[in-house]
Amino acid sequence: MFGNPNKPQLPQRFEMLSEQRISNSTYVTLVDTVTGVTYVSVTHYGESPTIMQPLLDRDGKPYIDPRYGGR
Numbered sequence: 001m002f003g004n005p006n007k008p009q010l011p012q013r014f015e016m017l018s019e020q021r022i023s024n025s026t027y028v029t030l031v032d033t034v035t036g037v038t039y040v041s042v043t044h045y046g047e048s049p050t051i052m053q054p055l056l057d058r059d060g061k062p063y064i065d066p067r068y069g070g071r
Contacts, residue, residue: 014039029055036068 017029017038028041030052042051054062 031065031068033068036064036066037062038065 014030020027026043030039038055057063
């Protein structure tokens with residue numbers, strides 16, 4: 001009923017690595033499977049995600065997941 005059945009399905013861009021609940025917030029770690037950049041997404045009180053921030057390495061550069069960074 002919805003969408004185009006003839007349209008090819010694209011692979012998912014983000015892969016969820018972990019999810020952690022602290023108090024009324026949920027922290028989800030994601031990796032962009034195209035660039036390898038790893039992000040944390042924060043949701044407060046079950047609302048839509050309010051923050052999506054790249055995780056940084058010790059040099060202050062975005063952390064690149066080694067499984068995807070070579071692309």
